[in-house]
Amino acid sequence: MDEKTPHMHYGVVPITEDGRLSAKEVLGNKKALTEFQDRFNEHINSCGYDLSRGITRGVTPRRHEQISRYKNLTDYHKEEYEHESRKLDRIKQESEEVMEQYQNALDVLKKPINVPYELETEKVGGLFNKETQETGNVVIDKNEFDLLQEQVKASQLITDDYEYIKSGKALKDFEKKNKRLEDRLLDEQIKNGKVIDKYNDLVDSYNNLLEQNQEKEKELNRSYKLFNNVFKLIKGVMKEETYHSLINHIDNHLESSKMRETMIVDDNDEQFFKKKYQRHEPEIIFEDERDDGYTL
Secondary structure, eight states: OOOSSOOOOOOOOOBOTTSOBOHHHHHOOHHHHHHHHHHHHHHHHHTTOOOOOOOOGGGOOGGGSOHHHHHHHHHHHHHHHHHHHHHHHHHHHHHHHHHHHHHHHHHHHTSOOOOOEEEEEEEOSSTTOOOEEEEEEEEEOHHHHHHHHHHHHHHHHHHHHHHHHHTTHHHHHHHHHHHHHHHHHHHHHHHOHHHHHHHHHHHHHHHHHHHHHHHHHHHHHHHHHHHHHHHHHHHHTSOHHHHHHHHHHHHHHHOOHHHHHHHOOSHHHHHHHHHHHHTTHHHHHHHHHHTTSSOO
16 A cells, blocks of 8 residues: 555536536535545444544645655646646637527527518410419519528527437536546546636536526527418418428428428328328338348
8 A cells, every 4th residue: 555545536426406517515615525524434433443534635744745746746736727727718619619609590590580472373274365373382582582491490500409408418428528527637626726616617607508508498499489380371372282392392401300390280291291201111121021031
C-alpha cells in the first residue's frame, strides 16, 4: 500500500428529483462530505470493526511534502484546469451555434402565412367555345410557395431536435458524457475550486437549456397547429386526389411522422398514408421468399 491514507473512490451523477443536475443539493458542500465521512467511520466502528478515520484534507500536513512534488502537483492541476477550460469553451461555442439555428428556424416559423391563390380553369367544348370550368387545382405564386417550403423545412429542423430531446436520448447522452468527466476529473474538481465553479456553471447551462427546450416544445406544438390549419385551408379548395398528391410529395421529401400527422385533415388522408406504407409489404415478403433457398 503506497498511500498514506488508503481510500476509495466512487462515481455518482447528482440528479435531483425534478431532473436537474445539482451536486450541492444531492451531496452538499465540502463540510457536509467531511461530516458524512465522520459519521461513516463511527458507524463502522460501532459494528465491531477497528477502522481508523482517514486524515481530512484540511489537516493534512502538506508542509512535509517536498517542494518539487508540490510544484509538480500545482502545475498538473493548472494544466488540467486549462484543458477543461478549452473543452468548456468548445461546448459553449457549440451551444451558441445550436441556439442560433433554433432562432433562425423560429424566425422563419413566425412569419405570417397568408398564401394568395387562384383557382385554375380550363376551356371546355370546341375550339371557338369560350366557356370555362374549374379544374380543382390551385395556382400559387412561386415566391409564396418557396416561403411555405422554407417554413416546412424550419419546422422539420425543430422537429428533429425536439424528438431527440423528447425520446430521452439527449439526456442519456449528456449523463454518459458527464459520467465520463466525473470519473476522470473527480479528484481535480475537489482539489481545484475553479474547476468546481466551471462545472457548476456547466450544470446551470444545462438546466437553462432544459428550460429553453421546454419552451421550444410549446412553440413547436403551436407551429404544428398552425400548419394543420393551413393544410385544412388548402384541402378545402382542392380535389381529394390533388391534395393527396401534394401531401405525398411533401412526405417523400421530409419523411417525418410528425409532419405526416399534421397534414392529415380527415379519415381519407389517414387511409391514404396507411395504404401508401402498406404497398411495400408484399415486396418485402417476396424478397424473403426468394432468399429461403428453395424458390427458383
